[in-house]
Amino acid sequence: MKGALTVFRKEIGDYFSSKIFIILLALIYIAGLGFAYLSIQAIKSAPMSTDQALLVKVFIDEMFFLKLYTVGEINAIMTFNFVRFFGAFIPLIGIMFGFNAINSERNSGNISRILAQPIYRDSLINGKFLAGITTISIMISSIVLIVMGIGLRSIGVPPTSEEILRIFIFIIICVIYGIFWMSLSMLFSVLMRNVAAAILTAIPIWLFLTFFWPFLSPQIANRAIPVPAGATLATQISNVSLTVDLMRISPFILFYESTAAVMDPTLGHLSMRVTDSDLSRMIASPLSISQSLVQIWPQLIAILALAMICFAISYIVFMKQEIRST
Amino acid sequence: MNDVMNKPIIIAENLTKQYSGKTVVNKLNLTINEGEIFGLLGPNGAGKSTIILMLLGLTEPASGSVRVAGFNSTKEPIRVKRVTGYLPERLGFYEDMTARQNLRYTADLNSVASSEVEARIRESLEIVGLEKNKNHLVATFSKGMKKRLGIADVLIKKPRLAILDEPTEGLDIKIANQILDNILILNKEKNITFLISSHQLNLIQKICSRVGIMSKGNLIGEGNIDSLDRGLFSAGKYRIEIELSTVDPSIIEKIKTIDTVVEVSEKDNVIEILSGEDVRPQVSRLVIDNNLLLIRMVIKDSSLEDIYLKYFKEE
Numbered sequence: 001m002k003g004a005l006t007v008f009r010k011e012i013g014d015y016f017s018s019k020i021f022i023i024l025l026a027l028i029y030i031a032g033l034g035f036a037y038l039s040i041q042a043i044k045s046a047p048m049s050t051d052q053a054l055l056v057k058v059f060i061d062e063m064f065f066l067k068l069y070t071v072g073e074i075n076a077i078m079t080f081n082f083v084r085f086f087g088a089f090i091p092l093i094g095i096m097f098g099f100n101a102i103n104s105e106r107n108s109g110n111i112s113r114i115l116a117q118p119i120y121r122d123s124l125i126n127g128k129f130l131a132g133i134t135t136i137s138i139m140i141s142s143i144v145l146i147v148m149g150i151g152l153r154s155i156g157v158p159p160t161s162e163e164i165l166r167i168f169i170f171i172i173i174c175v176i177y178g179i180f181w182m183s184l185s186m187l188f189s190v191l192m193r194n195v196a197a198a199i200l201t202a203i204p205i206w207l208f209l210t211f212f213w214p215f216l217s218p219q220i221a222n223r224a225i226p227v228p229a230g231a232t233l234a235t236q237i238s239n240v241s242l243t244v245d246l247m248r249i250s251p252f253i254l255f256y257e258s259t260a261a262v263m264d265p266t267l268g269h270l271s272m273r274v275t276d277s278d279l280s281r282m283i284a285s286p287l288s289i290s291q292s293l294v295q296i297w298p299q300l301i302a303i304l305a306l307a308m309i310c311f312a313i314s315y316i317v318f319m320k321q322e323i324r325s326t
Numbered sequence: 327m328n329d330v331m332n333k334p335i336i337i338a339e340n341l342t343k344q345y346s347g348k349t350v351v352n353k354l355n356l357t358i359n360e361g362e363i364f365g366l367l368g369p370n371g372a373g374k375s376t377i378i379l380m381l382l383g384l385t386e387p388a389s390g391s392v393r394v395a396g397f398n399s400t401k402e403p404i405r406v407k408r409v410t411g412y413l414p415e416r417l418g419f420y421e422d423m424t425a426r427q428n429l430r431y432t433a434d435l436n437s438v439a440s441s442e443v444e445a446r447i448r449e450s451l452e453i454v455g456l457e458k459n460k461n462h463l464v465a466t467f468s469k470g471m472k473k474r475l476g477i478a479d480v481l482i483k484k485p486r487l488a489i490l491d492e493p494t495e496g497l498d499i500k501i502a503n504q505i506l507d508n509i510l511i512l513n514k515e516k517n518i519t520f521l522i523s524s525h526q527l528n529l530i531q532k533i534c535s536r537v538g539i540m541s542k543g544n545l546i547g548e549g550n551i552d553s554l555d556r557g558l559f560s561a562g563k564y565r566i567e568i569e570l571s572t573v574d575p576s577i578i579e580k581i582k583t584i585d586t587v588v589e590v591s592e593k594d595n596v597i598e599i600l601s602g603e604d605v606r607p608q609v610s611r612l613v614i615d616n617n618l619l620l621i622r623m624v625i626k627d628s629s630l631e632d633i634y635l636k637y638f639k640e641e
Binding site for chain 2 (some may be wrong): 002003007008009014108109110112113114115116117119120172249270322323
């Protein structure tokens with residue numbers, strides 16, 4: 001454990017002084033503050049607005065504070081807000097902290113020198129993993145909390161204890177999601193000697209699961225269960241549920257559903273598909289926090305399990321890999 | 327060098343390793359005593375690095391066992407690594423860190439008390455002559471400086487045994503000799519046992535108290551360089567080479583009749599004689615009696631060259 005702590009300290013130091021960390025941190029801060037600004041503007045203008053969508057979005061429940069993270073930019077096509085931005089950006093952070101974890105040590109020739117020191121072999125991978133988790137947690141929670149502070153000053157409504165709890169759950173989901181992507185790219189760093197190969201494998205997987213799979217799933221479902229004009233309700237339902245099941249293969253969807261349930265309590269019934277135009281007809285009945293948690297529990301556990309599986313495979317492969325002379 | 331205590335620090339018994347079915351190290355038996363400088367010599371791919379990895383417990387042997395400083399390398403690698411310094415063949419440092427920061431990391435991994443770390447770093451860097459480069463990034467170091475930093479890195483933990491894999495490879499002769507001098511001094515003054523693996527036989531054997539010659543996974547000879555030659559090549563016999571202006575087949579038959587001569591062969595007017603004793607006087611008499619012209623006659627004891635040619639140039 002002592003060895004892992006030493007590795008941890010060094011890696012943390014490396015991360016915090018690396019250019020890639022500073023750039024990612026700057027990007028996430030700029031984007032976070034940008035979305036907070038948009039939300040604040042929207043919330044402030046809402047009472048005088050005639051825009052139906054905005055009114056519904058802001059006043060559907062009383063959780064004004066969460067609106068800081070969920071309103072963002074509203075237009076006819078889609079909402080783009082802080083939460084959705086995180087869904088797209090966190091994988092990148094995770095990949096950046098994992099893709100060269102082991103193979104760079106190998107390529108630079110450091111690995112045999114380090115493993116010849118009196119530490120257990122897993123100290124290296126454990127230390128790096130812990131350092132990655134810590135760095136990701138710091139990056140995510142700092143911007144979420146900064147937005148919280150700014151929001152407190154500018155909208156003037158203090159968060160309720162439930163809202164604070166929801167925001168913390170949101171941070172935890174984000175961190176777990178980040179850990180999953182870090183574990184996945186760390187797995188590639190164990191399996192592939194070439195650093196470029198590792199990152200060029202991780203990024204397409206991220207692109208595919210995040211941007212392609214959600215659009216592909218309905219197509220697959222339509223092939224499997226066609227819905228002709230005048231199809232029975234049962235057919236339609238089974239088509240939709242197959243679509244949803246397929247979509248949930250992507251961790252992005254799991255993340256999206258769980259954050260939506262936590263941060264948008266009114267929309268939090270994951271069994272219902274709600275479009276923005278449905279909103280105005282909905283009765284405001286935000287889920288209680290425990291109900292939200294019940295909703296997202298399977299999603300959360302699934303992401304966590306995926307992260308653990310990736311790490312476990314990396315760990316086992318790393319422990320079994322021969323340290324060869326060449 | 328014979329006054330060193332005969333306390334073994336490395337004992338390898340029937341050590342064997344295969345990589346994908348190919349035997350890389352074959353039933354190695356080797357004992358190295360405390361205070362020695364042992365040279366493990368052989369061409370690339372002879373299995374030297376694999377032996378070292380097994381000594382450190384970084385690779386598990388297929389069969390056989392190895393003990394370092396009394397600990398089983400496979401079962402108690404941490405204890406072995408606490409007293410053993412290792413300079414890998416492919417040596418790497420964190421390039422974006424200074425020499426001091428790199429050594430500091432090694433010290434931390436060895437749990438050196440923080441009050442002592444800076445003093446040890448200074449001392450180690452002074453020994454290898456890098457104290458002026460303490461705060462320079464390793465990225466700016468030349469290959470020779472990195473090797474020297476590698477030696478400093480080995481010294482940080484105050485090892486009893488230092489294992490250096492190809493410490494002089496790719497260095498110019500001046501730097502290489504500097505490193506060899508460092509090794510000699512450390513061996514004498516700090517009583518560090520050295521195991522040096524190298525394919526640069528001529529360079530390394532100068533400082534070794536004993537060497538082992540590896541070829542294709544087998545330890546084919548062990549001892550000091552002088553005793554190795556006859557043992558390895560002539561099975562304890564003398565080899566005499568004579569060159570004549572012309573060779574008469576009858577002379578070969580006559581030489582064969584000399585007592586103790588075992589084997590005679592001829593090629594391009596050069597006759598090679600293998601004999602249990604130095605038979606030069608008898609051979610020269612035969613040559614003169616047969617009216618042949620002798621161009622040269624030597625006892626071949628430049629065995630180092632032979633070892634080199636036979637085993638090191640094979641690839």
